[in-house]
Amino acid sequence: MKPSRLSQLAVPIGVVSIVVMLVVPMPATLLDILIAGNMTGAVLVVLTSMYVKRPLEFSSFPSLLLIATLLRLALNISATRLVLTDGFAGNVINAFGHFVIGGSLVIGLVIFAILLVIQFVVITNGAGRVAEVGARFTLDAMPGKQMAIDADLNAGLIDEQTARTRRAEIASEADFYGAMDGATRFVKGDAIAAILITFINLIGGFAIGVLEHGIPVSEALSKYSLLSIGDGLVSQIPALLLSVSTGLIVTRSSDSDDMGTVVSRQLGNNRKALQIAGAGALGLCLVPGLPKLPFLLVGGALLFMASKRKAAEAVEAAEAETAATGAQAAPAQSDEDALRAELAVDPLELVLSPDLVSLVSGAGADLLDRVKLLRRSLATELGVVMPPVRTRDNVSLPQSTYAININGVEVARGLAPAGTALAIGDGIDGLPGREAREPVFGVDGKWIPVEMRGQAELLGATVVDRSSLIITHLSEAVRQHASRLLGREDVAAATKALKRTHPVVVEDLTPALLSLGEIQRVLHALLDESVSIRDLVRIFEALSVAAKGGTDPDRLVEAARAALAPALVAGQATAGTLDVLTIEPRLQQTLLESVRPSEGGAQLVIEPGLAELLMSGIAEQFTTHSAQGSKPVLVCAAQIRMPLRRLLRLSLPGMAVLSYPELAASSVSVNALGVIDDVRNLVP
Structure with missing residues (x-):
């Protein structure tokens, strides 16, 4: 057996x-x-x-x-x-x-x-x-x-x-x-x-x-x-x-360590304790009537252990002095390393004015804990692991001000006055405080004393504490600039992790068809359009097929979007219904004929007046329907989706642009809000 x-x-x-x-x-x-x-x-x-x-x-x-x-x-x-x-x-x-x-x-x-x-x-x-x-x-x-x-x-x-x-x-x-x-x-x-x-x-x-x-x-x-x-x-x-x-x-x-080692080390490491105990045992020999030999043996043994410990301490001191001398012998290298560390640019920084430091240190400070939770939330949402947030103070910032830096460049700034909370909604006019505007959604609000929070909530207002406001602002900044936070090392780490579970998918794509840099470029383009790259398996599979016909970035991005189409459309839908704006066919044909390739990707080469009218017409429809509680999405032909998105990126960054094939790949219901059809004014 x-x-x-x-x-x-x-x-x-x-x-x-x-x-x-x-x-x-x-x-x-x-x-x-x-x-x-x-x-x-x-x-x-x-x-x-x-x-x-x-x-x-x-x-x-x-x-x-x-x-x-x-x-x-x-x-x-x-x-x-x-x-x-x-x-x-x-x-x-x-x-x-x-x-x-x-x-x-x-x-x-x-x-x-x-x-x-x-x-x-x-x-x-x-x-x-x-x-x-x-x-x-x-x-x-x-x-x-x-x-x-x-x-x-x-x-x-x-x-x-x-x-x-x-x-x-x-x-x-x-x-x-x-x-x-x-x-x-x-x-x-x-x-x-x-x-x-x-x-x-x-x-x-x-x-x-x-x-x-x-x-x-x-x-x-x-x-x-x-x-x-x-x-x-x-x-x-x-x-x-x-x-x-x-x-x-x-x-x-x-x-x-085991019990014997721990006990012997802790009892035998204190030389003074051994000396005092040994001297006390020898002192008992002076008491009349007590036997001398047992106490002489015990006291002598303890004093011997104390002398051995003294020699060991001398050796340890000499080793420590040698190590310190060696550390001083190469100050130039240490100074150079420290200087290089100072020159490094942190991917993500939260800079606080001195009066906001209490949010990250002291009793009740929970900002850093919320940042840790935010990292997990954004990783699940975007598929990007947010880099650790370096928090520091800056005396040059105005009082009650915070700033968000990405790769050393400030991308957002806001206020969070001490002792206050931001009240948003109707019924806050009678409350004391300073008028303000919520930095993410742009709604009007008021900084009220923290003590008035209960009263504001009774009036129907939404009250946001300072830590929640900063975290919301930070999360929105990360969403908007997620592509800048996805570095080559991050792409390599994600590819390595994917290879452990789906080795064939990775080996079929890189390095045979696409380099890490080309994959990174595709992922950046997806993130710029708020597309989650969490499903790397589908993305890599689509890129493996598309890359065999060429490495044009726009073509690769559209192939990746096609693979993610059901998730893309579902992410824009509300309760299973997608609010859609479309383009009038003749106008769409005009835009198709104006597509021209360029170094930065396909562009719409149209007259400035036509471009202005097109953007203003789309913006008007988008603003009108958004104010009515809808979430409008522009749907157009696949050939003009990417150029049209580039045209609208600066004026309407929050508007999603989908193609008809992407919409067809989904099973959501479509609610047609309107048509961009001002052809008489747009076509010369």
């Missing part, structure tokens, strides 16, 4: 055998073997408890404790059966009884009682209390630990696999301490059972010996007391060892 198979069967067979022992009589020789194995196993458990670095490395301990307790009780029952039937329970129990009692029943009972007190009153109660408190604290700390893992994951400090591993460790830790809290009850119950079994053996054996076998009272008392005490000792010594193991496991507070 294979060792792995044997190890799987060992525990179930052992448990069944223990149950059998509770019923079936056992010969004295086999009982001796099992008692010896029980004692050796208890020693092994104690040593294992001392050498593990973390309690979870011995996660089977609670179950093992239950099995060991059941084995001891089974051995007690088997020994009791032999004591009461044969008056002999094996050589091990007989030897323990003779050795401890020493010819005196009183001595045996006293020693046995002391062992029970040590186990039941001291070790078992202490271990049970520590296990109970440990289980309670572990469960109370679980939410905080889970939040810390989520924060590290959102900040990009760990990956998803590491987060899952840490969560599993936290769950296992809680299960372990909860199990230990229950397992200590087994140890306490075992100690009580040992007392009862010993007295049952003593009284029952004495009664059987005198009444059934006719043994004289003194002989029966001597014989059965010897066997009862011996049986109690061979069961209580392993029980005591397991109780100690329980205490060692639940009191471990360090996972850096």
Whole structure:
């Protein structure tokens, strides 16, 4: 049989055998073997408890404790059966009884009682209390630990696999301490059972010996007391060892090394403590009547350890001085590295005026925590991992002002006066405060004192705190400039991650057909139109097909959009309905005839007056229907979609432009809002 198979069967067979022992009589020789194995196993458990670095490395301990307790009780029952039937329970129990009692029943009972007190009153109660408190604290700390893992994951400090591993460790830790809290009850119950079994053996054996076998009272008392005490000792010594193991496991507070190494290092590292303890031991030699030799040996040993520690400290100081000298020997390199670090441009910065620093430090500061949550939200929405946001103050900023920089260039700025909140909506005219405009949606509002928040909400206004306002502004800035935050390294990392799950898709595309730079250019174009690149599998598959016919950027972008068409259209729809603006056919034909290729992609080469009228007509329709609560989308022929989008990008950046094939690939309902049909004015 294979060792792995044997190890799987060992525990179930052992448990069944223990149950059998509770019923079936056992010969004295086999009982001796099992008692010896029980004692050796208890020693092994104690040593294992001392050498593990973390309690979870011995996660089977609670179950093992239950099995060991059941084995001891089974051995007690088997020994009791032999004591009461044969008056002999094996050589091990007989030897323990003779050795401890020493010819005196009183001595045996006293020693046995002391062992029970040590186990039941001291070790078992202490271990049970520590296990109970440990289980309670572990469960109370679980939410905080889970939040810390989520924060590290959102900040990009760990990956998803590491987060899952840490969560599993936290769950296992809680299960372990909860199990230990229950397992200590087994140890306490075992100690009580040992007392009862010993007295049952003593009284029952004495009664059987005198009444059934006719043994004289003194002989029966001597014989059965010897066997009862011996049986109690061979069961209580392993029980005591397991109780100690329980205490060692639940009191471990360090996972850096095993217990022996940690204790010796912590006790032997303090030279002054060793010197004082050694001098105190030698001072006790001066007390009249005390023996000199024991204290001389102990004190001398401690002073010797202190001298060895002094030499070790001298060596450590010399090594530290050498390291410091080496660090000073190359200041130019360190200065150069520091200068280069200062010259590096952070991808994303949040710059605060000095009076806004309290948002990121101090009591109640939650801005950085919200930034971490924002990273995860944007990664899910756009498919781009937002770089860590560097937060710093700038005294040159006006008071209550914050600025958002991307690659060292300011892209947005706003106000967040201290002690205020932004109230938006009707009914705020009567509230005190300063008029303001919400920076993302451009709605009118008012900065009101924080104390007036409840009153503003009663009036029907929406109240936004300063941290929420900054986070909303930051998220919108990242959405608008997502392509600037997607660097070549980010594309390489995303491609590498995709290769682990879809190797064929990646190998078919790069580097054979497209370079990383060309892929990055396509992804930038998609992000510029607020298209999520989260589904890289579909994008890479579409690019693999399209790139075989050429590497024209516009053509590759349209191929990627075609693959994502259902998601694109669904993202623009509201409740399954898409609000559509179309272009009159003759006007559309005029635009088709004006498409010309250029270095920056296809462009609409039309007269300035025509272009102005076209943009104003689309803007008028877009503004009118948006004010009515619709979300208009312009739909046109595929050949002019990209050039038309470039034309409208500056005047209507928030308007989506779809092609007819993209619309046909979706199953949403279409609500036709209007037609751009002012052909009489547009066509010369």
